[in-house]
Amino acid sequence: AASATDCLQRQRRDSFRASLRASLASAGTRSGDSELRSHPLLSSFGALLVAIAPFPAFAQTATHAESHAVSVRDRPHPDYDPLGLRFGGFTVNGTLDLAVTSTDNLFAASSSAQVDDIVYTETPTVRVASDWSRHALAIEAGATLTQHQDFSGEDADSHYLRASGRLDVSHSASINGAVRVAHQVTPRTDPDSPLIGAPVEYDRVDASLGVEQQFTRLKVSAGGGRSTYRYDGSQSFRDNDEDQFRGRLDWEVSPRLGLVVQASADKRDYGNTPGLSSDARTYLAGATFNTDLLHGELLVGHFERDFDSPLVETLDGLAVAGNLEWFVTDLTTLSFNARRDSDAQISATVGSPFLTTEYGVRADHELLRNLILTGEYQWGRREYASLDRTDDFTQIGVGADYLLNRRVALRLRYDHYEDNSSGTMAYHDYKVNAATVGVSLRL
Numbered sequence: 001a002a003s004a005t006d007c008l009q010r011q012r013r014d015s016f017r018a019s020l021r022a023s024l025a026s027a028g029t030r031s032g033d034s035e036l037r038s039h040p041l042l043s044s045f046g047a048l049l050v051a052i053a054p055f056p057a058f059a060q061t062a063t064h065a066e067s068h069a070v071s072v073r074d075r076p077h078p079d080y081d082p083l084g085l086r087f088g089g090f091t092v093n094g095t096l097d098l099a100v101t102s103t104d105n106l107f108a109a110s111s112s113a114q115v116d117d118i119v120y121t122e123t124p125t126v127r128v129a130s131d132w133s134r135h136a137l138a139i140e141a142g143a144t145l146t147q148h149q150d151f152s153g154e155d156a157d158s159h160y161l162r163a164s165g166r167l168d169v170s171h172s173a174s175i176n177g178a179v180r181v182a183h184q185v186t187p188r189t190d191p192d193s194p195l196i197g198a199p200v201e202y203d204r205v206d207a208s209l210g211v212e213q214q215f216t217r218l219k220v221s222a223g224g225g226r227s228t229y230r231y232d233g234s235q236s237f238r239d240n241d242e243d244q245f246r247g248r249l250d251w252e253v254s255p256r257l258g259l260v261v262q263a264s265a266d267k268r269d270y271g272n273t274p275g276l277s278s279d280a281r282t283y284l285a286g287a288t289f290n291t292d293l294l295h296g297e298l299l300v301g302h303f304e305r306d307f308d309s310p311l312v313e314t315l316d317g318l319a320v321a322g323n324l325e326w327f328v329t330d331l332t333t334l335s336f337n338a339r340r341d342s343d344a345q346i347s348a349t350v351g352s353p354f355l356t357t358e359y360g361v362r363a364d365h366e367l368l369r370n371l372i373l374t375g376e377y378q379w380g381r382r383e384y385a386s387l388d389r390t391d392d393f394t395q396i397g398v399g400a401d402y403l404l405n406r407r408v409a410l411r412l413r414y415d416h417y418e419d420n421s422s423g424t425m426a427y428h429d430y431k432v433n434a435a436t437v438g439v440s441l442r443l
Helices: 002-027 040-052 233-238
Strands: 085-087 090-103 117-130 136-148 157-168 173-185 201-214 218-231 240-254 257-269 278-290 294-307 315-329 332-343 354-368 371-384 390-403 408-422 430-442
Touching: 218 233, 257 294, 278 315, 294 332, 315 354
Parallel strands: none
Antiparallel strands: 085 090, 090 117, 090 430, 117 136, 136 157, 157 173, 173 201, 201 218, 218 240, 240 257, 257 278, 278 294, 294 315, 315 332, 332 354, 354 371, 371 390, 390 408, 408 430
């Protein structure tokens, strides 16, 4: 009798879940009723029900990567996606982006010193990636070449080379690593970019090594890395080395909801300015989401950064790290990002670290199969240590990508940058408007 009762309860429970999943699926179809996805309260309530609903034991071992929905940007477009070239167990993909940008404030200067210019940009990239059933290897390289119509002194080129790989020790354990070498240029829209002189250029090298172990519902990962920064010319006082360490636990409550605990530490060493060397620790906890409506993670916790110099105060407080995608409908994706942490990279104009807070949202809408519209808003704040200075900066952008075929895509973009600096040590305020027309040639 007890067995029969348990069987009847399981049947009723499974019937309810099947009905709930069918309702959610029908609400998200392209041609059917989309009421659930288009109402935020109903969408959130449905996502919560699906996330917390228990599942039979056979479903508890499913991984997040097997089932989550795909954003407008990442979903396949079979008639327009480039195919690349196959060489044995490798696939080669490449692009050449050509763009013309008109800016009304080239140096991101205050209103009394604004100058406009036309900027021509070429960005070639290539990526070679393995297509093996076990292990993985990828090598990629790229460059950005810029020429200015009126101010050739602003011409600057950046480039990078990166190699990454994964060694599958077993079906549940792997070792991963990556090395990246790059020559980069600080954009003029950086709140601390100098108003005179050539663009700030520097070389950066990043190397990392990590391990992962997957148990039935628990994943343990740990790793470390090292980054070096070497600046050109008079900016060499900013040269530094940073060592990072991180450990993380992911517990899968269900295939749609996970819990995360993460701890990290870093040590930054300024050889030419030892007083600005620092040690930091960050502790985060939160959740991962993998439903038909939400995908990503949101973590909160505490950070603390101590400096060698007694003249630089300790930075500590609330830490935030998050990236979430909300699939409002099959045709619209909202992406959210959030970050709050200490930044120990000193700037070109002031030798003081700062606390960074950033929040942003981006909307991608597939108007046609081959036409994607984008709008985004990003807000940030820099609060400088030991200085009476606070910078609030925003970026607003809209754009459109039109895919002509597998080989050619057209791009339009408009961006507005704004910075407001306040305090007795305020730097400068600026507004920049930039419009870009481009074409992307794809392999």
